[in-house]
Amino acid sequence: MDFGFTKEQTMLIASLQDMGKRENFKELAAEIDRTREIPPSLTKQYAKMGLLGMTLSSEYGGNDEESMTAILAIEELAKFSPMIAATVFESNVGAVRVIDMFGTEEQKKAILPGVCSGDFSVSVCMTEPEAGSDLTSLSTHIEDKGDHYLLNGNKCFITGGGEASHYLVYTRIGDIKGYKGIGGILVEKGMPGFTFGKQEEFMGLRGMPSCDLFFDNVKVPRENLIIKQGEFSKLMLTFDIERCGNSAMCLGVAGGALEEAKQYAMERKAFNRPICEFQDVQFTVADMAMKLDAARLLVYRAVEGAGKGLPSIYEASMGKCFANEMVKEVTDKAMQIFGGYGYSTDFPMERMLRDARAWSVAGGTLQMLRITLASMIFGRRFDQRKPE
Numbered sequence: 280m281d282f283g284f285t286k287e288q289t290m291l292i293a294s295l296q297d298m299g300k301r302e303n304f305k306e307l308a309a310e311i312d313r314t315r316e317i318p319p320s321l322t323k324q325y326a327k328m329g330l331l332g333m334t335l336s337s338e339y340g341g342n343d344e345e346s347m348t349a350i351l352a353i354e355e356l357a358k359f360s361p362m363i364a365a366t367v368f369e370s371n372v373g374a375v376r377v378i379d380m381f382g383t384e385e386q387k388k389a390i391l392p393g394v395c396s397g398d399f400s401v402s403v404c405m406t407e408p409e410a411g412s413d414l415t416s417l418s419t420h421i422e423d424k425g426d427h428y429l430l431n432g433n434k435c436f437i438t439g440g441g442e443a444s445h446y447l448v449y450t451r452i453g454d455i456k457g458y459k460g461i462g463g464i465l466v467e468k469g470m471p472g473f474t475f476g477k478q479e480e481f482m483g484l485r486g487m488p489s490c491d492l493f494f495d496n497v498k499v500p501r502e503n504l505i506i507k508q509g510e511f512s513k514l515m516l517t518f519d520i521e522r523c524g525n526s527a528m529c530l531g532v533a534g535g536a537l538e539e540a541k542q543y544a545m546e547r548k549a550f551n552r553p554i555c556e557f558q559d560v561q562f563t564v565a566d567m568a569m570k571l572d573a574a575r576l577l578v579y580r581a582v583e584g585a586g587k588g589l590p591s592i593y594e595a596s597m598g599k600c601f602a603n604e605m606v607k608e609v610t611d612k613a614m615q616i617f618g619g620y621g622y623s624t625d626f627p628m629e630r631m632l633r634d635a636r637a638w639s640v641a642g643g644t645l646q647m648l649r650i651t652l653a654s655m656i657f658g659r660r661f662d663q664r665k666p667e
C-alpha cells in the first residue's frame with residue numbers, strides 16, 4: 280500500500296533519526312526514566328524545529344500539516360521513548376486540536392501560538408474517579424452565573440496535570456443526563472479554586488506528569504466555553520485523532536524494541552554462534568516485524584483517511600486496539616531475546632515493556648474499543664448500562 284509520503288515527510292523522518300543519534304536520545308530516554316523529568320530544553324528545541332503544533336492552523340503559528348506528518352514524527356521519536364515524543368504528541372494530536380477545529384477566533388489567538396512556541400500545553404480532562412470507561416456518567420458540572428460559569432468537580436489520571444498551562448475539561452452543563460448534557464470548557468492553571476493532587480507514580484511513562492484535578496467553585500469566564508451542551512460528539516470525534524497519536528506511540532516503542540532485539544541477536548553468542556542463527560529467534564523476530572507492519576498499516580490507514588480533519592471512528596479504533604496489543608507482544612518478545620539482560624535496568628527492554636503497557640488503557644481501553652467496533656460491525660448500539 281503506497282501512502283505517498285511527501286519528500287518533506289521523508290526528510291523529516293531522516294532528520295529525526297539523525298538528531299536521535301547525534302544527541303544520544305537512547306541515553307536521554309534512560310535518564311528521563313531514571314529522573315522522571317523531561318528536560319524543558321527539548322521542548323524549546325522542538326519548537327525551533329517547527330515540530331510543535333505543525334498540524335495547527337498557520338494563521339495562529341501552526342503549519343497546516345496533515346496529521347500524518349505529526350504521526351510519523353511521533354513514531355520516530357517514540358522509538359527512543361514516548362517521553363521524547365510527548366510534546367510533539369500533545370501539541371499536534373492532543374486536546375489543542377479541539378480548540379483549532381471548534382474554538383472561536385479569540386480562543387485560537389489566545390492559545391495556539393503559545394502551544395506552537397512550547398510555552399503552553401493543553402491537557403484533556405475526561406476521566407473521573409466514578410467515570411472512566413463509563414465517561415458519560417461524569418459529574419463535573421458548570422453552572423451559568425450570567426457573566427461567568429461556576430465549575431465544580433474532580434478529574435483523575437490527567438496527563439500533564441500540574442504542568443500544563445491549560446485544561447480542556449469535559450463537563451456537564453445543566454441537568455441533562457448522559458452524553459447530551461456534556462460540553463467542554465477551558466480552565467487555566469492558577470485560576471482560584473483549581474488545585475492539583477499528588478503526582479501519580481506509574482509503572483512506566485516515567486517523566487509524564489499526571490495527577491488529579493480539583494475544581495472548587497472555580498469562576499470560569501463565559502468565553503472559555505469551547506464545546507456547548509449537545510455537541511459532545513465534537514469532543515469525541517476529535518479525540519479519535521489523539522487515539523491515532525496513542526497508536527503512533529505504540530508503533531514507535533515496538534519499532535525501537537524490534538531494532539534493539541535484532542542488533543542484540545546478531546551480537547550475543549550462545550553455543551558458540553550468534554543467537555540469530557537459532558531458528559526460534561529468527562521466527563520470533565519475523566513475528567515481531569509482521570505484527571508491527573500490520574499495526575502500521577491499520578494506523579496509517581486511519582491517519583491517511585483523516586488528512587487534515589477527523590479519522591473514521593472505525594479505522595482509528597481498530598488501529599489503536601491492534602497497535603495497543605501489538606506493542607505489548609513485541610516488547611515482551613524483545614525482552615525474551617535479551618535473556619537475563621532484558622530484565623536488567625541496565626538495558627532498555629524492561630523500560631520499553633513498562634512503557635508499552637500504558638497505551639491499552641490510556642485513550643480508552645481495549646474492551647471499550649472492541650465495543651465500538653462491534654457496534655459498527657453489527658450496525659446497532661449495545662447499551663452497556665444496567666437499567667435503573
Ligand SMILES: Cc1cc2nc3c(=O)[nH]c(=O)nc-3n(C[C@H](O)[C@H](O)[C@H](O)COP(=O)(O)OP(=O)(O)OC[C@H]3O[C@@H](n4cnc5c(N)ncnc54)[C@H](O)[C@@H]3O)c2cc1C
Pocket residue numbers: 402403404405406408410411412413435436437438439484637640641642643644645646647663
Ligand atoms: C497512562 C495513562 C494516561 C491517561 N491520561 C488521561 C488523560 O490525559 N485524560 C483523561 O481524562 N484520562 C486519562 N487516563 C485515564 C484513562 O482514560 C482511563 O483510565 C480509562 O478510560 C479507563 O477508565 P478507568 O481507569 O476508570 O477504568 P474502568 O472504566 O473502571 O474499567 C476497569 C476495567 O473494566 C473494563 N470495562 C469497563 N466497562 C466495560 C464494559 N462495558 N465491557 C467490558 N469491559 C469493561 C475496562 O475495559 C477495564 O479493563 C489515562 C490513563 C492512563 C493509564
